[in-house]
Amino acid sequence: MDDLLAAFWAYERALAANDLAELDHWFLDAPDTLRAEGDNVLVGHAAIADFRRGRGGAPTRVVERVHVVRPAPRVAVVTAETRRQDGTRGLQTQVWQHTEAGWRIAAAHVSAVAAPVPDDRPDPAVWRVAGPLAQSSGRGALAHVRTAVKDLFAVAGQRVGAGNPVWLRGARTEEEHADAVRRLLDAGAELTGIAQTDELAFSLAGTNTHYGTPANPAAPGRITGGSSSGPAAAVAHGWADLGLATDTAGSIRVPASYCGLYGWRPTHGATPTGGLLALAPSFDTAGLLAGDPGLLRTAAEALLPATETFVPVTGLVVDAELVELAEPEVRASFEAACRALHLPLARVSTGVAEHLDDWFAAFRTAQAAEAWQQHGAWITAHPGALAPDVAARFDHGRRVSAAQLAQAEQVLSDARKVLDAVVSPGTALLLPATSGPAPRADAPPEEVEAVRAATLRLTCLASLAGLPAVVAPLLRVRSLPVGLCALGARGTDRALLDFTAESRSPAHA
Template identity: 55%
Template sequence: MTAGDPDLRSADPSLLRAFMRYERALMANDVSVLDALFADDTGTIRSDGGYTLVGHEQIAEFRAGRQPPPPRRLVRVHVRHLTPDAAVIVAESSRQDGGTGVQTQVWQRRDIPGPGTESAWVVTAAHVSTGPPRAAAAGAAPGVSPGTWRVPPGADAVVAQGAERGPLARARVAVKDLFAVAGHPIGAGNPAWLAAASIEREHADAVHRLLAAGADVAGIAHTDELAFSLAGTNIHYGAPDNPAAPGRVTGGSTSGPAAAVAAGAADIGLGTDTAGSIRVPASYCGLYGLRTTHDAVDRRGLVGLAPSFDTIGLLTREATLLAEAADILLPPAGTHDIDDLVVVPELQALAEPAVRVAVRAALRALALRAGSRLRTAHLDPDRLEAWFAAFRAVQQAEAWRLHGRFVEEHPGALDPAVEARFRQGGRIGAKEESAARVVLRAARNELLALLPAGTALAFPATSSPAPQRDRDPAEVEAVRAATLRLTCLASLTGAPALSLPTPRVGALPVGLCLVAAPGEDRSLLRLITKDG
């Protein structure tokens, strides 16, 4: 990768195999294997929050008498080689109850007693710490900020009730204020748009499908104006709070649904993704987010932005619920095992150094859990920049064709930065747009060549964690521009993209993005759910 960012494959493969043998034995409570993987030495150390055990005999006696550990899932694995034959592994995990754990282990390669010169990795020191279950950590019941809902949940009723039974029975959906919900107008994040909107007589197709599966529409949640922003702020309605990163933005334009889901006020966020509007709030709010394959999900009843790139997406707190909700919306399709996770150093370099480190740890854990190979491919930085410029030109041109008349008829009704993006689209001529589309076709072909069946690109979902809400607008725009260079790749390819909330920069969430070939949505979802 880049300077200061060690290659994901730099850890000794035999060390990682030993580590995963330990993990599997721990989950199976296989005491004999665990004993063999701890150094048979009087100086071997294991400690936790209560006490320290010294010597293999003490550790083995403790292990034989304890209850089996609760199931857990690796989310981040950090490896630091001290010498070729000594390394520190810090493994972070999550439990089914929402609690967390951290294991710090010192591994050494030692000769195996007996004939020959074989050696093996063993643990010589370990420390275990755990965090409380989610309910205990959360404290008070979750709430939401005023900037979250345009039509909030009622005290005794939901905005739209789903079928009596179904796979999503009583799941609460926060619907982005771009979808038609019968009995309500579409506000699209702008008061002037809302004032001119008529009451919708039918649900949008995606809303209808979720209701038919038993989910309830809890409320209609705010969006950035006409979905033409990634910040998660709205000058008319305010910015929703980010429960996962207080004082920071949620990301947009699916800002309200992300805030509602992160706060626990909804289980599913129904949104859109043109240039990252699902993946950015997923990254900033610590959620799972799926941008579906372009045209895979019906967009009837939706206010769009740029039809060549608009698609429907979902946000959830759990991977299993994301897969269940996506199953309702996606067309039937086969799946492939994702055996290859492709890392592109030129994409990693677009993110801040701390984000690269966090994504590397999360990706290593995912690859170890899934048994996937990590390999490297390269993309020319100059071509990446040309692709982004072409994407932006086509997106702005289409946005102007779709909404230019509204902008012209309502001068000053939009946030100046949003209006400027629309007006830039009005200055893009047919020849410039045509040339940009030629570039995008070439880009799509090059990216698809990296994505045969069973393969996914892996890179940071955003260039940074969520910016502070009071950050200088120029700095926010710089973050937006850097992130767009990452998010535009799935958009211009029409590919599904899945953001995982497993990386962390300190306490701040950030996303690991996986992109597969168009139509491979279910393969991505299978990758993150098959091992629980």
């Protein structure tokens, strides 16, 4: 397998450089070698070489996933999933034959799928307050970057709605911006509007019973994921370039996965949370969503402390037992995406899976207890204000005893020590960001809850340990996006963001 993939990537480098001699080298020098694209079929090595010389290069693209099938000895079929800069997706399938000189391409087929036409009609379930609410200064690294702010952050002159109309009616008008909002504005960003959230941010579905379900343009008819549903939908639609959001148990990572976006959950405590309505402060973080990894990295710089020690990611780790938590099609796409990465990858048994049920239970106990501590008085004073599923999560927190909370906190303390040993500086643990693609918007509640529970087993690792995680839209299940999550050591946010951006370096078709 290694020599085949080495040949494949050598061919990709030749494409990127438009190195005609090298391209001729990798195609089998035979009269029946094939290359097909659209309705055009080229037969023979000489005809393919003439085509290469005449077309003058090809559009820039990135290879996102690589699939390999070995149907017979000395024969391999390699299919690469690609994306061009304009959003067009394509497939390149090659039949490789092992000769005395090594692997050579005996047949190739290239296809492209047109990028979807953007829908510019605003979804009223996305915005609670449409803007712009603050114009860009025109200066700074984020000059003119349109930013959607989740309706948990204070925005001067506005109220925090928290995804619930009863909460909104009782909220005061904010006199100052939340710290994270102010930092983005100071870097030149434009505040495009206040985007909806799930009720009090205690959900992963993005289905708000009061304001509706935002449309997911990356997966029509399916949910966006929550609780950062509004910012995710705004960025996915192209109505905003950047989403300022929160992640407690996966509320950035899940929408990023479902909507085909890049998402960043920072090291706990690395970004400012002043002026943010809390859910569970031991796990709450302020992070970002974007459609471009370079913008995500630039915007993160406005929120991160200047003192972070930088150790670049030089190695990747995959634990098969953790990957098994995802659905079979997700696992297959995950393996294909791993083949398209350019860093050494070690397959190890971290031992995390054997503890995961206990860790997950402790995390849910501690999160629910803190959520009740934050909002229990308000919920008690406003019976019936919350949707039944959200109310049930808070009620679980109400019933957590002091002894149960102390025991959960001890389990989480032990878990952090284990995970700190797994992801040392310079290493990233790769996982599927969610257990599957986005559920259908009309799925029954019990199905959505089952998907939520399965996904939380993947997302809770970064949350319970306070570790940084970056999601990239590198997996595909049929036509639906699923994110690949890179989990790093605490305090290595910049390195993790750089790894994500650099892993998408373009090649040529």
